[in-house]
Amino acid sequence: MKKLMILTLTLAALAFAATAFAHSPLCDCFDNGDGTVTCEGGFSDGSSATGVKMYVKDGAGKVLQEGAMNADSEYNFKKPEGSYSVFFDAGEGHQVTVNGSDIVE
């Protein structure tokens, strides 16, 4: 029984630390050429990323805009001046950062 206790406690500790990887997060961004950018989110198993929090940050990491993936699993935002990055945040272990300079027209 003592062993069972030890086992449970260890598992508990691990459960707290456990990060959940159900599937790989995906986020592709496209420059629309009209001063806006559209990001498409999703997961490797085909599930939609609807509702996933999205952040647009400047070069220093300051959040400029935030929102969420819409029902089409897309997020539109106004392209900021200067360098920026897009942060797709579906929870720990499910995050993607896309560098603004990698988003081409």
Next chain:
Amino acid sequence: MSSQTLLVALAGQPNCGKSTVFNMLTGARQHVANYPGVTVEKKVGHFRTDSRRVELVDLPGTYSLSSYSLEERVARDFILHDRPDVIVDVMDASNLKRNLYLALQLLEMEATVVLDLNMMDVAERRGISVDHAGLSKHLGVPVVPTVGKAGVGGKDLKRILDEEAEKPNKASYKIDYGTMEPFIQKMQDQVVSAMQLPETYPHRWVALKLLENDAEVLRLATEDPKSSETLTRDIEQLRKDFQEETGTPAERHIAFARHRSCAAICRDYMKLPEQKRASLSDRADKFVCNRFFGPLLLIAILFVLYEVSIVFGGWLAVKVWPVWGAVEAFAAKVLPQAGFLEDPLLRGLGVWVVKSTTAILNYLPIFFLLFALIAILEDSGYMPRMAFILDRLFRRFGLHGQSTLPLILGGVYVGGCAIPGVMATKAIPDERARLATILIVPMMNCLAKVPLYLILIGAYFPEHGGLAMFFIATVTLFMALPVAKTLSLTVLGKRESAPFIMEMPPYHLPTVTGVLRRAFERIWLFLKKIVTVVVAVAVVIFVLINFPGLSEKREASYQAQQEAVVGKFMKVVDKTSYKGELLPADVPEIVLFADRLKNAKRGLTDKSAAAAVNKSFEQANPIYYAVVKRKGADGKKLNKAFKKVVKTRKKLRREMRAERFESSFLGVLGRALEPVTKYAGFNWRINIALLSAFAAKENSAATLGSIYGIDGSGSVQESMKAGETGFTALHALALMLFMALYPPCVPTSIMVRMQSGSNKWMLFSILYQTLLGLGVAVLVFSGGKMLGLSGLQAMWGFYGLCVAATVIMALIPDRSAQKADIGKTCKQNC
């Protein structure tokens, strides 16, 4: 004896390096099936010697050849019925005495035997030398020293096989059974000669087996009803006479005589190092199997296993994804073009199947790391030690020390996958514990259950998120253990639980090639098994969730909405210079053109490459390009209208999909189940989400999302909360528990079928988990409601119940009479 194909069987005790010899001989050319009717795996490979083709069959690793365990029976039956031309007995040269025990029994079966003295390197390192020429002369069979791990001696072995095939050399070695010899002779004369034996059965061996009271051979003796009675009487009489004369039961005398022969041979042909120090393995075991350090080390190793395979593997999976993404893109390109609202059937099905497959292929890096790490644990010799440390605990629940790994892979704490978990049960030598493990692995918290937990916890237990996660992460084990015990006391009660010897092989340093070979071998098997199955299952699910389809009236309504949005776009066209050039029929084409352009640029980060893609599309169709990329004043105007078209198309397609799903076979089933599931707090919407989760657990969260028709405004949690008024934390708790116990997803079910070797067990596993899940959900929901408990109270009440059940179950003794001997024979240096 055929001069063309030689049938060779590979025998050997566990941990003698049999599989390394198998790989050394066959390379990667092998396939795995089960022996007919049983769950024992049969590995077959092919190779060529100088003059022949050889079919090599790997027999299960067994210590002996009684008919006591399934493995032993399988090995023995193969030797007796398939009559291999040659049997190669792989022996651990550093554990000669123990290994000889099997070798002598093979010789007694009068088979053509070649002894493979394997692991010569380990023996040398330990200062053991074996006079293999003398041994060969004494036993009258060839003896070949090898180091399978390093591929040394393979050529010699092949040459010997060729020679043996030329001049069949039946073994004639006889163990001297001393005072029993006259009884053996009598048994042969009185009984064996009167039996209707297949000609492949050696008479002396049969006589010995009858004296040993071997159940299988005894059955042969009593097959003929005419002579059955006399023969049984004669056998009993001889056994009784022997015991009276010598004071020892016959079976014990036989075993002792064999052990004595082994010891005598070792004395004559093996030299031990002068100074008999505790070997390095023994010294290491002082720590590894220590009461205190043992579990600590085990936890550390499991933690590393988890970090590397799941966390690092997850990261790697993201890096590898573009490959699978490209496969999807390629499929999308070659399949018939998409329509505006509805896609051609072939496309819909094709995309669905490819998507289902890539969803699983995505896990490949995780599995590869997992398989490689397991191979390291196996090759290093740690695995049996791990089993030893946990065996005492798991035995209480009808499981086995080696159930540890399957449970961990399945996600004993949050984050695993039942597929490799069920696959890993193969290593469990005890039939009953193996089935019990197969049946509870799917109850663990696999990765795919997590999104649903997160949604429900986020929505209904926001203040107690950590506690709720702890609850669901650990309660599963407390549900699984009592269930395992119950199963092994009831449905599995009659299954064999062979007394087993847990033996600690010396530690080996795993080789890179050995580990990689095994990892690739398993990955390949996994791919072949799973991917083919997934394709078949995906087709079935596709039909279930898409048919019978929308009514004509609904179709017409969607059609009208499409025409409306196209009409709006055309109005804008009329105001531009493209009037007359762009027709309504062009609109779907532009949509597809835009999609193609987007896909062509997916993943591009280089400006000039992107520009090149743009240019080629512009050349292909300048007008479409202008609309999609806002070229010129007209392009800008049209682009705005075009975006509305795209958005409407997406919305319509989404609505149609949801509607089709709700009216599909699966959707109808969800409604039909509502009268039953309402006691668990599930309405038809949740039923549908749960049913779709059977295809793959991930679906549940996505389906809930699509059912609750979320728009960009909020998260799934919020819209679910808003969409389901009256849905309480108690509902959420019941749903979470149901999900935890939910039947294995389709790929796992297939794996259960493969590992248990029967459809019956697969169906049982699906059925009992569904019923159990439903029962628990009803208990928690209806019970909690009756007692007026809050979600949190019900949660901890249930937790207490599970822990109590676990403790009680642990204390119930196993009714099955023969309690397994946990004989820990640490390696004997002969």
